[in-house]
Amino acid sequence: MSYRDTPYFSVGRATDLSGFDRTLYRALEILPGFLSIGTIVMTVVLSYYSPRFAALFIIIFDLYWFFKTIYLSIHLRYNWKRMKYMLALDWDPLLANLKYDHITHVVILPFFNEAEELVEKSIISLLQAQWDAKNIIIVLAGEEKAGDTASDIALKMKSKYGSQFAHFLCTVHPKEVPGEMPGKGSNISYAAEQVRLQVFDVQKIAYTNILVSAFDIDTVVYPNYFKCLTWNFLTVPNPHKTSFQPVPIYNNNIWEAPAFSRVVAMSATFWQMIQQERPERLATFSSHAVSFEALYRVGYWQKNMVSEDSRIFWNLFVANDGDYSVVPMAYPVSMDANLAGSFWSTMLSVYKQQRRWSWGVENVPYVILACIKNKAIPLGKKIRAVLTQLEGFWSLATNPIMIFLLGWLPIALGGRLFRTTILSYNLPVITSYIMYFSMIGLVVSAMVSFSFLPPRPTSYKKRDTLYMAIQWVLIPLTITVFGAIPALEAQTRLLLGKYMGFWVTPKHREPPRK
Amino acid sequence: MQPLSNKKRRWYLYIFTVLFFVLIPVVILFVQGYRLDKGFLLVRVGGMYVGGIDSDAEIFLNGILQKNVKSLKKGFFIENILPARYQVSIKKEWYTPWSKEIMVHAEKVSEMYPLLIPRKLKTQDIPAEIERDQNFFDSATSTTMVANDMFTRTLTLFKKNKVSEPLIRRSVVIWNDANKIQYRLMEESPAVLPSLCGSLDCTATSTVYITDKKITHIDFYPGRNDVILFAVSDGIYAVEMDNRPPQQVVQIYSGKNPDFRVENNENLYIKEGQRIFQVEV
Numbered sequence: 001m002s003y004r005d006t007p008y009f010s011v012g013r014a015t016d017l018s019g020f021d022r023t024l025y026r027a028l029e030i031l032p033g034f035l036s037i038g039t040i041v042m043t044v045v046l047s048y049y050s051p052r053f054a055a056l057f058i059i060i061f062d063l064y065w066f067f068k069t070i071y072l073s074i075h076l077r078y079n080w081k082r083m084k085y086m087l088a089l090d091w092d093p094l095l096a097n098l099k100y101d102h103i104t105h106v107v108i109l110p111f112f113n114e115a116e117e118l119v120e121k122s123i124i125s126l127l128q129a130q131w132d133a134k135n136i137i138i139v140l141a142g143e144e145k146a147g148d149t150a151s152d153i154a155l156k157m158k159s160k161y162g163s164q165f166a167h168f169l170c171t172v173h174p175k176e177v178p179g180e181m182p183g184k185g186s187n188i189s190y191a192a193e194q195v196r197l198q199v200f201d202v203q204k205i206a207y208t209n210i211l212v213s214a215f216d217i218d219t220v221v222y223p224n225y226f227k228c229l230t231w232n233f234l235t236v237p238n239p240h241k242t243s244f245q246p247v248p249i250y251n252n253n254i255w256e257a258p259a260f261s262r263v264v265a266m267s268a269t270f271w272q273m274i275q276q277e278r279p280e281r282l283a284t285f286s287s288h289a290v291s292f293e294a295l296y297r298v299g300y301w302q303k304n305m306v307s308e309d310s311r312i313f314w315n316l317f318v319a320n321d322g323d324y325s326v327v328p329m330a331y332p333v334s335m336d337a338n339l340a341g342s343f344w345s346t347m348l349s350v351y352k353q354q355r356r357w358s359w360g361v362e363n364v365p366y367v368i369l370a371c372i373k374n375k376a377i378p379l380g381k382k383i384r385a386v387l388t389q390l391e392g393f394w395s396l397a398t399n400p401i402m403i404f405l406l407g408w409l410p411i412a413l414g415g416r417l418f419r420t421t422i423l424s425y426n427l428p429v430i431t432s433y434i435m436y437f438s439m440i441g442l443v444v445s446a447m448v449s450f451s452f453l454p455p456r457p458t459s460y461k462k463r464d465t466l467y468m469a470i471q472w473v474l475i476p477l478t479i480t481v482f483g484a485i486p487a488l489e490a491q492t493r494l495l496l497g498k499y500m501g502f503w504v505t506p507k508h509r510e511p512p513r514k
Numbered sequence: 515m516q517p518l519s520n521k522k523r524r525w526y527l528y529i530f531t532v533l534f535f536v537l538i539p540v541v542i543l544f545v546q547g548y549r550l551d552k553g554f555l556l557v558r559v560g561g562m563y564v565g566g567i568d569s570d571a572e573i574f575l576n577g578i579l580q581k582n583v584k585s586l587k588k589g590f591f592i593e594n595i596l597p598a599r600y601q602v603s604i605k606k607e608w609y610t611p612w613s614k615e616i617m618v619h620a621e622k623v624s625e626m627y628p629l630l631i632p633r634k635l636k637t638q639d640i641p642a643e644i645e646r647d648q649n650f651f652d653s654a655t656s657t658t659m660v661a662n663d664m665f666t667r668t669l670t671l672f673k674k675n676k677v678s679e680p681l682i683r684r685s686v687v688i689w690n691d692a693n694k695i696q697y698r699l700m701e702e703s704p705a706v707l708p709s710l711c712g713s714l715d716c717t718a719t720s721t722v723y724i725t726d727k728k729i730t731h732i733d734f735y736p737g738r739n740d741v742i743l744f745a746v747s748d749g750i751y752a753v754e755m756d757n758r759p760p761q762q763v764v765q766i767y768s769g770k771n772p773d774f775r776v777e778n779n780e781n782l783y784i785k786e787g788q789r790i791f792q793v794e795v
Binding site: 055056059060063064067068070071074075078079081082085086276277278279328330416420421422423424425426427428429430 | 515517518523526527530531533534537538541542544545546547559560561563584586591593621622623624625711716
């Protein structure tokens with residue numbers, strides 16, 4: 001029996017299993033939170049009972065973080081060069097030697113109650129792309145729960161732009177389907193099945209020739225997206241065992257978003273850029289592309305969990321016994337930075353979005369269980385997958401807290417005798433030196449972010465450009481408040497079995513400045 | 515353009531991993547006070563922390579001006595000092611010099627909080643009466659002397675004097691026991707300066723100062739819990755509780771049977787006869 005036919009394949013949470021499997025899965029759900037909270041608690045306890053050991057641990061940790069930062073910065077800088085190269089590349093000569101007329105692109109745009117102009121902007125970008133729109137099928141995937149206004153927008157878009165594409169399908173995902181969690185995963189899965197039944201099967205399009213781009217409603221493609229994607233699809237050794245990952249750049253509304261939202265958004269972009277140069281660690285994230293053949297074989301995106309974007313990679317990874325990978329396209333797609341109606345609602349929105357992304361930790365028990373149950377996955381891949389997942393979520397939740405908050409702890413809790421040691425005096429000094437060196441990294445970040453910045457709108461002043469550089473001093477705050485803390489919350493929720501549902505990020509657009 | 519090659523990535527990883535593991539013992543030894551001497555032998559050093567002084571003050575170690583001092587925690591940190599006994603002197607223009615013999619131990623930081631007192635204290639008289647304008651008519655004004663509220667209020671401070679009653683400030687208790695000033699620490703709190711607690715048992719009673727003159731009043735020096743002010747017949751003195759030699763005892767005011775009060779750990783008032791004045795410390 002193939003792994004995808006087992007109950008483990010589509011498990012969303014421990015309660016989907018029974019008996020020992022359920023207990024095992026529950027223990028695996030506890031594991032990430034246990035490691036992260038355990039690390040922080042251990043540091044606090046050690047600071048009190050053995051401040052010398054705690055101080056040495058923190059200093060070694062600082063050192064580790066320092067080298068890790070440099071190592072990752074090298075990857076970031078390289079991907080920056082590669083992305084600029086890819087953006088400037090003339091793709092036609094590369095495609096000229098390939099046969100690609102048989103490829104059909106499907107773009108799924110799930111939406112809930114977003115504004116019409118936002119939906120329209122994404123569709124227009126697809127029309128403006130350097131690709132024959134008559135070869136692109138659009139699926140505007142709405143939700144019944146969103147009501148008539150959303151349906152009206154979908155129909156309006158179809159009547160306005162439908163004729164310019166190969167096909168323009170508007171789907172309405174029914175509400176309250178048993179066994180489904182409302183959210184993007186269930187919506188786009190429904191949309192994928194509808195387009196299969198209503199278009200592919202009717203027009204007899206071979207599934208192996210269909211490339212699906214699963215976008216967010218705010219995803220705006222750059223001109224050569226389809227060329228880059230097609231070239232990658234046709235040149236990888238095994239296109240149906242490969243997903244394709246563009247780099248999400250949160251540029252659509254970057255000038256309107258407040259500084260902390262911009263820093264959080266760009267940090268997410270940087271992380272994706274770093275991962276692009278570490279493909280063995282790359283899982284699909286947010287907007288991604290995959291062959292329909294591969295999707296159809298696993299029953300599309302999982303419908304009973306939140307992080308469908310990364311889970312689809314793990315579904316495909318375990319279904320193919322580890323013989324599945326992600327190709328980093330090093331080509332961007334543009335999305336919205338978080339922006340709500342007011343400063344505080346934007347803060348809250350950023351926090352909730354980061355918590356939802358951190359909820360990707362729900363993949364940890366899934367991956368470990370699959371590595372236990374699926375004997376066909378090679379051991380090396382199992383070890384790498386598990387360690388990558390555990391280390392990633394542990395780092396996210398603990399590193400900023402360890403670096404920015406716990407450095408002083410042995411001094412505060414360590415008592416009189418420790419406070420008069422050379423070690424206690426050196427602890428803040430070493431920590432601050434690492435901060436100074438990290439400032440160099442911030443300069444690199446500022447440079448990279450500038451190169452992708454859309455032109456300053458005329459309604460913005462020169463000083464707004466200056467703020468774009470200065471904003472990077474917020475990094476210690478943003479990676480703690482909008483990185484570690486939401487990650488800890490997500491892991492604690494999983495640890496306690498308080499499962500999260502899907503939260504739709506509000507897509508607000510500021511009216512132009514006068 | 516291909517992704518960063520695995521070969522390059524592996525090289526970076528190896529280099530940083532090797533650097534990390536090489537640096538771990540180096541950093542661990544360094545932060546704990548291990549240094550290489552001129553003969554490339556590993557030696558253990560200590561440090562000194564001079565707290566509560568600003569950058570105008572000069573620090574001398576065995577008479578040599580220290581230039582390589584680090585500004586840290588509202589004071590100065592001097593690193594890389596070999597374990598030994600040192601004569602530490604602090605000099606600041608317009609202030610009384612301060613010195614102390616300090617023992618530096620390996621891997622430890624000897625802390626000190628010098629008592630620097632202006633050579634000439636700035637004082638401001640608080641008159642018993644002040645002038646006040648009075649309008650009799652729209653066009654004519656005259657002045658009259660009225661009681662000064664501040665004088666009256668300050669005078670009430672001097673009416674309370676329980677010289678033998680213990681005073682507490684930030685976990686430090688002081689009292690006058692028949693012209694013997696004593697102190698005890700209530701607990702090991704961060705507010706207690708390490709210079710007050712050299713022994714393992716920090717809560718034992720210690721004597722700060724003994725005099726054959728009659729102590730008429732004691733209190734903490736404004737803003738500090740390690741310096742005591744006391745009044746005797748010939749003046750007012752400040753004495754350090756840090757009993758490492760030489761213990762600093764500085765006369766801050768000379769007069770006949772003067773009295774003083776410290777208000778809100780901030781304001782120092784001196785009264786001699788019927789005259790009261792505020793002192794800037």
